Amino acid sequence: xxxxxxxxxxxxxxxxxxxxxxxxxxxxxxxxxxxxxxxxxxxxxxxxxxxxxxxxxxxxxxxxxxxxxxxxxxxxxxxxxxxxxxxxxxxxxxxxxxxxxxxxxxxxxxxxxxxxxxxxxxxxxxxxxxxxxxxxxxxxxxxxxxxxxxxxxxxxxxxxxxxxxxxxxxxxxxxxxxxxxxxxxxxxxxxxxxxxxxxxxxxxxxxxxxxxxxxxxxxxxxxxxxxxxxxxxxxxxxxxxxxxxxxxxxxxxxxxxxxxxxxxxxxxxxxxxxxxxxxxxxxxxxxxxxxxxxxxxxxxxxxxxxxxxxxxxxxxxxxxxxxxxxxxxxxxxxxxxxx
Ligand code: NAD
Ligand code: UFG
Numbered sequence: 061x062x063x064x065x066x067x068x069x070x071x072x073x074x075x076x077x078x079x080x081x082x083x084x085x086x087x088x089x090x091x092x093x094x095x096x097x098x099x100x101x102x103x104x105x106x107x108x109x110x111x112x113x114x115x116x117x118x119x120x121x122x123x124x125x126x127x128x129x130x131x132x133x134x135x136x137x138x139x140x141x142x143x144x145x146x147x148x149x150x151x152x153x154x155x156x157x158x159x160x161x162x163x164x165x166x167x168x169x170x171x172x173x174x175x176x177x178x179x180x181x182x183x184x185x186x187x188x189x190x191x192x193x194x195x196x197x198x199x200x201x202x203x204x205x206x207x208x209x210x211x212x213x214x215x216x217x218x219x220x221x222x223x224x225x226x227x228x229x230x231x232x233x234x235x236x237x238x239x240x241x242x243x244x245x246x247x248x249x250x251x252x253x254x255x256x257x258x259x260x261x262x263x264x265x266x267x268x269x270x271x272x273x274x275x276x277x278x279x280x281x282x283x284x285x286x287x288x289x290x291x292x293x294x295x296x297x298x299x300x301x302x303x304x305x306x307x308x309x310x311x312x313x314x315x316x317x318x319x320x321x322x323x324x325x326x327x328x329x330x331x332x333x334x335x336x337x338x339x340x341x342x343x344x345x346x347x348x349x350x351x352x353x354x355x356x357x358x359x360x361x362x363x364x365x366x367x368x369x370x371x372x373x374x375x376x377x378x379x380x381x382x383x384x385x386x387x388x389x390x391x392x393x394x395x396x397x398x399x
Pocket of ligand 2: 147148149187188189213240241242261262263264266278279280281282292293294335358361
């Protein structure tokens with residue numbers, strides 16, 4: 061029998077790519093999403109890629125009764141992947157309570173229902189933001205957690221603690237916490253990708269919109285950092301590679317008895333790429349020029365951070381495979397479908 065997985069936030073960017081990979085791996089998927097940052101049309105994209113339309117519940121995970129009704133209507137859910145969250149760093153500074161309520165209530169409700177619904181494991185979307193500005197790079201999972209610089213970042217730190225405390229209380233659940241570095245790109249079919257709402261705050265959607273002529277020019281936020289070319293360095297991870305790690309994590313929780321009840325993995329490539337290098341990669345791989353200029357630093361930006369992904373490489377037997385050039389091509393192909 062196929063195992064059933066609940067994907068919260070499954071019509072979102074990473075959730076939709078993960079749903080595709082779960083279905084390709086033979087899992088049944090039930091999505092819950094309140095469509096606050098995504099569209100029902102994403103289901104068409106998922107179906108076009110996999111031939112399967114996932115079950116979809118439009119609902120809010122902060123409402124425990126909605127979740128109870130979902131478990132009743134879809135019995136036999138064995139695992140949860142919790143993507144549902146608000147994720148805009150700047151907005152979280154303006155509306156902290158929205159972020160604490162949405163991100164923390166969603167997690168608490170899911171954890172509370174897991175034992176009574178017989179759900180064995182939960183994969184949680186965390187972020188490299190928990191490391192703050194690292195003392196050294198690449199950064200591994202044993203590095204200290206730094207004070208959060210935004211309410212959004214704080215929800216990730218608190219969420220990790222909530223999971224640990226709940227599991228240590230003896231609750232019969234397991235969890236794998238995945239700390240993503242910078243997810244970018246789109247499915248190679250260009251049928252799903254990141255749906256930008258309003259003016260993009262993140263580099264790659266801003267870049268592809270500039271290449272498409274929707275924005276006049278891209279501003280590089282600072283070229284006076286202590287990095288080889290002066291622009292900030294990140295670890296850009298292809299979203300399909302990222303999605304595949306969730307399938308491996310879920311399988312591990314459901315099938316293995318000998319693993320720790322809470323495990324944490326960095327998901328990155330292990331390679332630091334500067335903003336200017338990323339623009340170069342886009343231009344080289346697509347042949348499309350990106351008008352850009354150097355602007356001032358963006359407040360709160362980390363200078364450089366990239367992952368030591370060895371723990372995930374060795375324990376999960378997962379490696380980020382896609383090249384940055386291919387990933388940029390996928391982001392561009394997706395942008396062109398949005399026109
Ligand atoms: P996204 O906004 O595309 O997807 C999140 C989905 O959750 C959206 O479809 C939204 O409508 C839904 N949602 C939000 N609150 C909900 C609620 N209360 N009930 C039901 N649905 C709700 O974001 P994403 O980029 O796919 O991110 C997924 C997860 O990964 C988030 O937890 C995010 O914090 C985390 N993450 C993302 C990044 C990144 O750069 N994209 C980096 C690190 C961590
Ligand atoms: N950048 C520009 N110009 C832009 C946008 C971004 O130069 O128009 C630069 C930033 O200064 C940074 C890099 O591109 O150096 C990446 O910026 P993003 O906003 O794409 O990503 P961040 O690394 O700042 O933040 C992302 C997510 C956060 C998350 C964090 C760590 O947006 O939600 O990764 O996971 F907290």
